[in-house]
Amino acid sequence: xxxxxxxxxxxxxxxxxxxxxxxxxxxxxxxxxxxxxxxxxxxxxxxxxxxxxxxxxxxxxxxxxxxxxxxxxxxxxxxxxxxxxxxxxxxxxxxxxxxxxxxxxxxxxxxxxxxxxxxxxxxxxx
Amino acid sequence: xxxxxxxxxxxxxxxxxxxxxxxxxxxxxxxxxxxxxxxxxxxxxxxxxxxxxxxxxxxxxxxxxxxxxxxxxxxxxxxxxxxxxxxxxxxxxxxxxxxxxxxxxxxxxxxxxxxxxxxxxxxxxx
Amino acid sequence: xxxxxxxxxxxxxxxxxxxxxxxxxxxxxxxxxxxxxxxxxxxxxxxxxxxxxxxxxxxxxxxxxxxxxxxxxxxxxxxxxxxxxxxxxxxxxxxxxxxxxxxxxxxxxxxxxxxxxxxxxxxxxx
Amino acid sequence: xxxxxxxxxxxxxxxxxxxxxxxxxxxxxxxxxxxxxxxxxxxxxxxxxxxxxxxxxxxxxxxxxxxxxxxxxxxxxxxxxxxxxxxxxxxxxxxxxxxxxxxxxxxxxxxxxxxxxxxxxxxxxx
Numbered sequence: 001x002x003x004x005x006x007x008x009x010x011x012x013x014x015x016x017x018x019x020x021x022x023x024x025x026x027x028x029x030x031x032x033x034x035x036x037x038x039x040x041x042x043x044x045x046x047x048x049x050x051x052x053x054x055x056x057x058x059x060x061x062x063x064x065x066x067x068x069x070x071x072x073x074x075x076x077x078x079x080x081x082x083x084x085x086x087x088x089x090x091x092x093x094x095x096x097x098x099x100x101x102x103x104x105x106x107x108x109x110x111x112x113x114x115x116x117x118x119x120x121x122x123x124x125x126x
Numbered sequence: 127x128x129x130x131x132x133x134x135x136x137x138x139x140x141x142x143x144x145x146x147x148x149x150x151x152x153x154x155x156x157x158x159x160x161x162x163x164x165x166x167x168x169x170x171x172x173x174x175x176x177x178x179x180x181x182x183x184x185x186x187x188x189x190x191x192x193x194x195x196x197x198x199x200x201x202x203x204x205x206x207x208x209x210x211x212x213x214x215x216x217x218x219x220x221x222x223x224x225x226x227x228x229x230x231x232x233x234x235x236x237x238x239x240x241x242x243x244x245x246x247x248x249x250x251x252x
Numbered sequence: 253x254x255x256x257x258x259x260x261x262x263x264x265x266x267x268x269x270x271x272x273x274x275x276x277x278x279x280x281x282x283x284x285x286x287x288x289x290x291x292x293x294x295x296x297x298x299x300x301x302x303x304x305x306x307x308x309x310x311x312x313x314x315x316x317x318x319x320x321x322x323x324x325x326x327x328x329x330x331x332x333x334x335x336x337x338x339x340x341x342x343x344x345x346x347x348x349x350x351x352x353x354x355x356x357x358x359x360x361x362x363x364x365x366x367x368x369x370x371x372x373x374x375x376x377x378x
Numbered sequence: 379x380x381x382x383x384x385x386x387x388x389x390x391x392x393x394x395x396x397x398x399x400x401x402x403x404x405x406x407x408x409x410x411x412x413x414x415x416x417x418x419x420x421x422x423x424x425x426x427x428x429x430x431x432x433x434x435x436x437x438x439x440x441x442x443x444x445x446x447x448x449x450x451x452x453x454x455x456x457x458x459x460x461x462x463x464x465x466x467x468x469x470x471x472x473x474x475x476x477x478x479x480x481x482x483x484x485x486x487x488x489x490x491x492x493x494x495x496x497x498x499x500x501x502x503x504x
Contacts, residue, residue: 041189045185045189048181048185052178052182052185055181056178062171063167065167068215068218068223069219069242071215072215072216072245072248072249075212075249076212076245076248076252078208080252082201083252083376086198086201086202087369087372087373087376089194089197089198089201090194093194094346094368094369095365098350098351098354099350099361100354109347113343113346113347117346119195119198119199120342120372120375122199122202123198123201123202123205123376124335124339124375125503126206126209209502213495213499216495217492217495220472220476220495221487221491224476224477224480225476225480225487226480228477228480228481229480229481235473239469242472243468246465246468246498247461247465251377251378293440293441296440297440300440301437303433304434307430307433311423311426311430314422314423314426315419317419320467320468320470321471321493321497324497325497325500327460327463327464327467327501328500328501328503329504331464332504334457334460338453338457341446341449342446342450345447371454374450374454375450375453378455378457378458
């Protein structure tokens with residue numbers, strides 16, 4: 001790990017915490033109390049900071065002329081980590097937003113399902 | 127773009143340049159002069175810094191409670207960018223390492239081709 | 253198109269039709285009338301028969317020593333067609349099964365969402 | 379496995395064999411004797427017939443109203459099988475065509491590598 005990373009990572013940690021309090025919980029996930037939600041948000045941010053670290057690791061690998069195949073292995077790991085993050089977001093979205101639309105029923109549900117399917121399609125094509 | 131990014135990005139740019147000189151060119155891409163090689167290396171690092179910026183953008187989106195679907199769209203864009211980077215690395219690898227092995231022939235070529243295929247398989251599964 | 257295909261395709265067509273009537277509509281998509289449902293089922297079967305034709309096309313290509321890259325292009329088209337089919341199934345599943353679970357609420361919804369997410373994860377990894 | 383499959387699969391097996399003889403071996407893989415080549419060709423055709431069987435299996439599942447998630451699992455298996463087939467074709471292509479171009483050198487190699495990379499890109503996006 002470089003000094004750059006050591007310097008930036010704590011900043012991000014500080015950035016994330018103050019806003020992940022009760023205020024943040026008033027997002028679009030109504031009905032799910034502040035604690036559950038901010039815990040999930042912290043988990044998302046933690047995953048993303050880890051991915052950011054992987055991308056910086058890739059820069060070091062390229063910079064130090066690491067063998068291409070080893071760089072590609074690390075790219076695969078980062079892509080997998082991004083897709084895991086996407087899946088956890090998607091699961092949350094289905095559980096909250098799509099379910100809420102289902103309770104309302106009608107057009108709203110159709111719109112939400114079409115929107116989620118389009119997002120899954122973009123993930124599959126990427 | 128946050129101030130964090132503004133602060134770190136120039137550092138990375140400085141980091142990359144001094145090492146991309148003639149010394150770096152003595153890597154495994156023998157026979158390809160320093161300039162061609164360091165240009166490619168700079169292009170790789172530039173791509174990766176852009177991806178790092180996208181990952182930081184994702185952190186801000188999560189932090190600001192941006193709508194899940196919009197976060198997922200940005201995840202797809204980052205995954206696509208990582209795969210483009212992987213493809214450019216792979217192309218370079220086939221052009222240099224696999225081609226060099228082909229000139230030697232025999233077992234070396236088989237080993238390099240099997241190794242490249244395994245790397246492509248990992249990219250497809252991620 | 254080979255004679256084999258000419259012989260097998262009508263069989264499949266006959267197979268599909270008689271069962272796609274009102275009886276089939278009493279599946280797990282309760283509350284969605286026979287016609288809407290059998291129309292969707294026919295659309296699914298039509299897509300799958302087209303994909304089957306693509307796979308047979310691939311066999312002919314290999315058999316006739318078509319250039320590898322052209323075979324790979326056709327493989328990509330077939331994979332894309334399979335993923336489109338998967339997305340249309342998934343959309344239907346979210347609209348009917350997940351929505352039904354949301355109306356019941358509680359554990360049933362969580363289980364259905366976890367199950368759908370796992371299926372999406374398998375599609376992403378394949 | 380249904381009787382339909384039992385009836386069609388042997389036909390395919392008969393179809394493939396007579397043409398996979400020495401004549402077929404005079405394809406674009408010059409320098410690789412008839413036996414090695416026709417063995418590989420038979421392996422490719424065998425894989426594709428198995429995938430064709432999976433696609434027919436999917437038709438039966440849809441026809442019999444099998445639960446969506448189980449159909450999706452089978453779609454993932456078929457996609458994975460298609461990608462394995464693509465990887466084995468690609469490996470062969472790199473070993474023969476790209477290697478042959480490397481021996482010639484120059485523009486031919488660049489063209490072949492660019493073409494292979496484009497094919498890999500299509501596989502990644504599908």
